Amino acid sequence: MPGPGTEIHVTPGGDGTVRVAPAALLTYDGTVAAGPDFTRSVLDVTGAVLIRPVLGGPGLPVAEIHDAGRAQQWLWAVYGPRVAAAVHACAAGAQEPLVVSGSGGRPTALANAAARLAFGHWASRWWPASYTDGIAALEPGVLGLELAALTHQCQQLFDDLDERSEVSGADFDARLDGTGTELDDCAAELIEDHLAALDPLLQWWHAGPQPASTARHLESVLRLVDDAADCAGLDGPDLRRLRASLDGERENGSTVPAGAPIDPGTLFARRAGYALAAGEPLLAGGRVIARGSGTNDWRRCPPGFVDAAEDSVSWTARALGARRRIEVEVVAHVTAPVDGVPLVAEVRVNGGRPNRVPLARRDDVWTGRADLDQPRGQDLPSATAPPRIEVGVLLPGFDPGPGPDGRADRDAVRALARRRLTDAARSRPYDADGTEPFLAETLAAAATSEDY
Structure with a gap:
């Protein structure tokens, strides 16, 4: 819910769209403050796109709504019932922007989980990994499995799978995000793509000793992955080992396994060195x-x-x-x-x-x-x-073309990554409020000075 003093602007568009934007993210003329692609997280949800600046403080995102009726399934749980009612009014024909004052409540669990999911997708694309800058890369398998867990946790943001199965052809394309782009409801695909990281993640969970907050974080992710796989009908030896391990912990009544000590970095170690390609060394001359x-x-x-x-x-x-x-x-x-x-x-x-x-x-x-x-x-x-x-x-075919100089923004993103890695190196209680480091950040923070 919007916090004390927060104003949410609900603005109808001429093409039937509606924008929901916290006042803090608007410029003096009422437009949404823009920035380079790599400074914004974007999450495609049912009936809308949620956009949030990653360089700002915590807060609600901008919602660009293209199907207000379908978006009602999550609007009230992210922005509150008054904002949901204002969106309904704009979709029903209200011509003037509406301003909803904050209700004073804390952000909801769905709002926090959505913010975390959006940031995780941003990190999978824009995390500024650099050997020369000393910013460790995020292990893609670990990040992918946590994104699967968060996606499952955020199911209210996405269409019900049974409802989707009744739609096909052009109707289904139109119901993706209004433009034919896939929604970010991809828990099953993320699990299948990153199954190789599941056993190492289990070994990390069972290792000991480790901070209790890390063990709780690992257990939360693993249980959500297990539930998501079960809901999607996924099966296989890796997932069966996960289920057996979780069932064993339930029977033993323990939530913090205490196995042999292990360096989690060794579980996800990349192959050492660099393979040689066919490129020739540059030769001096001239x-x-x-x-x-x-x-x-x-x-x-x-x-x-x-x-x-x-x-x-x-x-x-x-x-x-x-x-x-x-x-x-x-x-x-x-x-x-x-x-x-x-x-x-x-x-x-x-x-x-x-x-x-x-x-x-x-x-x-x-x-x-x-x-x-x-x-x-x-x-x-x-x-x-x-x-x-x-x-x-x-990369030809991928390149959008040169843009304006973005060095200051890139420096700000590097500073953000360094702050998050510093925070990840400190043990603190895990309460999933949207600000905790990802497991992949915890691994990256543990990289030794010899590595980075």
Whole structure:
């Protein structure tokens, strides 16, 4: 529910949509404060999209509602009955924005769980893992299973599965999120995709000694995963071992297993070292004209390809006789694929048209070199007028194109990740109010200084 002094603005749109927005997230002219994609969490739910700035404090999200009738199943439980009534009024024809004052209540369990689920999806895409910045990567299997647990916990946000089964074809497409995009109701898929992490998670739960809060957190996630798998009709040896383990704890009356001590990091250890790809090492030669750092725009590559550090892209321009060559090195993410990925560097000289340099992974870097196409009459000056060279890295077909400079926002996201890892390193009671570290963050915080 909205807290004391909170105002919720409910605004009808000209196309039948309704926006619900806390006053704190609105600008002076009543529009929702915008920011780069990587500063917002987005959750597709029944009849709406929930948007929340990850760099702000705790609070309710903005809801862009495209089906007010279906959204009523969760609106009252997230924003309160008065906001739900205001949305109904706008959908029924009210033309003016409505303002609902806070009721003074604490956020509901569903609101907290939804905030946590949204942040987890954000982290799976935008977490700024960087070896050079000392920000450990989140174990995808552990994060995926906790997202499955949270999705199951947030079922009120999504259509009932029995109701969905009665809809097919174009009607079903129209009922996804209004645009044909899948809802974030994917507990079964997340469990199936990350089954390999289930046994290590069980071993972590049974290990001892460990903080009681961590054991309770692990048990909560495992029980929700078990229930979600049962509801979805999933089966298999991993899930049967999970059920047997949970049933055994119920029979023994223990909620904090006490097995042999174990370092949880070893349960999810990645393979050591870096495999070699077919890329050739960059060879020195020619006269260096210029060198510098490029732009690491996180939006232009999928997660897990490039180290998120601001200075992970570097380049050197050389003169080889009449030719001009650019050499690019990009620090690889620790989970980057070894081959089969057409990653490229985009190079612009003095604002000219882009040159694309294919990159191949070798050890812990992506490398590539290419001769630059130079329009007739233009050259890379080497003395009185150094060239202005801009270098970025992207994945063709995924890249949305260059955007405005987002360095300040990227720095803020890095600071957020460091704060969360610091908090994760401190043991505190687990009460699932939406602010606790994810299990994957607890693992990342335990990474030794030798690793990061």
